[in-house]
Amino acid sequence: MRTRFRAALMAGTAAVLGLALTACGGSDSGSGAQAQAPARTLTVSAAASLTSVYQQLGTEFQNANPGTTVKFNFGGSDALAQQVVQGAPADVLATASSKTMQTAVQAGKIQGEPVVYATNSLQIAVAPNNPKGITSLQDLTKPGVVSVVCAPAVPCGAAAQAAEKAANVILTPASEEQDVKGVLNRVQTGNADAGLVYVTDVKSTAGKVAGVSFPQASAQGAIQSYPIGVVTGSQNADLAQSWINFVRSQQGTAALQQAGFVTK
């Protein structure tokens, strides 16, 4: 018990100190920004699955627009949308589902109509060389195949359910994970033979897992859309719009496709 109390004490102290530091930092950067008037900062709230692509594009964007700094706030789509609704300072909102984007739209927090610029679809993640010879969703129900999916409550789980329905298959997963990374880990550590994840997730492992495509991945509700929009009240609406244009440019599209997204 004592150890736990001590750990808690340290955490608490750190939290209090952290708050204090953040407060100081905030006022400091405020005055700094006024001093360097031409410098501009674009804040992008983006779904976690966009992390690597956006970071790469962010550097390129900064190079193309000298004096501009792109700040990212990556997180779960639901949480990001909630933050924007609550008035969190963001210029761009890029979620991983239309539903979450709709939350922000209905709250009047998005200027105009958000655009869907990319989609992502499911793949069956298996060990490299596919030792269990899995070629379809049906194969996941074979005896001796341990499969994992996302929990139905989270987007990747909902997509998996839609695909199951389309394939007329009922999976009996060994575990319903919180997020797609959890599914990926199970496959990667060899504790599961197969897992339903997105194409981009398979790509991100750089060969540690292999992806098996299946037709029902494009069924209604199984496709994941990536909408993007400018946040109402943004001080940098013009810059936000040029970010959106940049993501949809040839350069942006190439990066997205590289990562496994299907662009529109």
Added chain:
Amino acid sequence: MSRLEVDVAVTRGSFALDVSVTVESGEVVAVLGANGAGKSTFLGALAGLYRPDRGSIVLAGRALDDVPVHRRRVGLLSQSALLFPHLTARDNVAFGPRSTGSRRRAARETADRWLAMVDATALADRRPAELSGGQAQRIAIARALACDPELLLLDEPFAALDVDVTPAVRSLLRRVVRAAGVTTLMVTHDVLDAVVLADRLVVLDGGRVVESGPTAEVLRRPRSAFAARIAGLDLVPGRSCREGLRTAEGTVIGGVHPEPVADGEPAVALFSPASVAVFRDPPKGSPRTMVPVRLAAMEPHGELVRLRAGVPDDGPGWVDGLAADVTPAAVADLGVEPGDELWFTVKAAEVEVYPAGR
């Protein structure tokens, strides 16, 4: 027959114990010694807490050296009662019989019998937390005897009791130990325990037996400084000579020889502190033996004041601890205080010289 023969050597750090003691069946032997004389180490070796470096412990013809404690049949009563806090007095007493295979009912009956022996029948259903120190020690006595030990070890059994309950518990212990006829070995630093309980005394000093014999004998004619001190006598070691006793560095103490001792034999001179007279300056032309001392301490002793001697500059070491009992008036006349140099004197007729045995 539960005769105990112990011959053990134990080394613990810088302390070495080498003791050989025999306790006859049913006999009560008290091991006396000052703090640090080795009493607890000796008892620990007997109880199985320390493994002797060498030696043997034979109880009732069984060698105990490799016998685990619970099969030794050696009961232990120490200064704290250590009653099991979760059991009633009766269940504490019944614990031994139960552990050695008695049925519940038989164990209860044994417990009740022993509770009656220690006058604690009324306390049978109490928990240890509800007992006074004296009551708890009585229950502990019953508990130790209820499992019918072949040897009972008593480790300063009254040291933790209030002074006003000690006499009653002491005489109760005497009564039940005698009634049970159990071979008993007690270690104590209190001569009264020995006087009341023991048939025989063994005096330990520096890890060795310096003296042993029947209680009355040892107290009347101690041969060791410690025994003399607990017996309330002054003792000077040396060798017998015609005039009395000659100490190692040559001082002659005049005395009588109640029994024949050859000249030059190891001997001790014994005298009562009350027979010692004290002077500031050496009295002239006295036939008494005179010894220079430095006053170490003064303490009340009944109606008298006991003056404790320390060693003066260049004086012989054996004067350390000698006592002189004088009247308060005499102390006032002398006007002494600790640190003063004084002379202790004693008449030859008051000094008895005995052979020192070993």
Added chain:
Amino acid sequence: MRTTVPRFLWVPAALAWLLVAIPVAGLVLRVDWPNFLGLVTTPSALAALRLSLETGLATMALCLLFGGPLAVVLARSSLPGLPFIRSVVLLPLVLPPVVGGLTLLFLFGRTGPVGGFLDREFGITIPFSTGAVMLAQTFVAMPFLVVSLEGALRTAGERYEAVAATLGASPATTLWRVTVPVVLPGLMSGSVLAFARALGEFGATITFAGSLEGTTRTLPLFIYLESESDLDGAVAMSLVLVVVAILVIVVSRTRDLR
């Protein structure tokens, strides 16, 4: 007799108390009371609550069965490497539970040395099973029992056991009739603490055992999952967990005070 508390301690003391009390109070305020009963009695919530209670009790039993003897060895034996053995036992107390889950996964996972053997030879897969939940919970909860029991054993000392031996009690008799009763309060509070820790266990479980309703999705995992989709349900079940935790603390404290 009471000593006077220096006045300057009151403010930090009050802040410390509020730091714990206010979030809990906030939770109570945030609960969707009209729908509370419905939220905590959905089949999924009940399955999670039931699984948590069952695995928590099983974990407590495992801790007693294995941690109890370990505490006795730590408190009573004179093995040469005792300090080292003790620090290993305490490791889960300071380790993030997720790390504990990972170590279990690498050992008992299907590709781990032990898990691989069991999978190949006997077809036993440990991850994704209720057994894995218990294993993870025991891993994190065991030190609580070992620490409090060892402390109780050391406080009680060996005097009673020494006396029992002189009364003819064998070591086994002494253990059951003297040692265990004497340290019973420590044993109880240690068990309750282990149960409480098992009930709150999250990181090691989700890392090692996975999350499946009725099999591995314990209350904390359920709450975490619900927080992604149905915040009201998560809050309601959090309150249930808080109440259970308070009950556990009250039970263990009243035992201590006696």
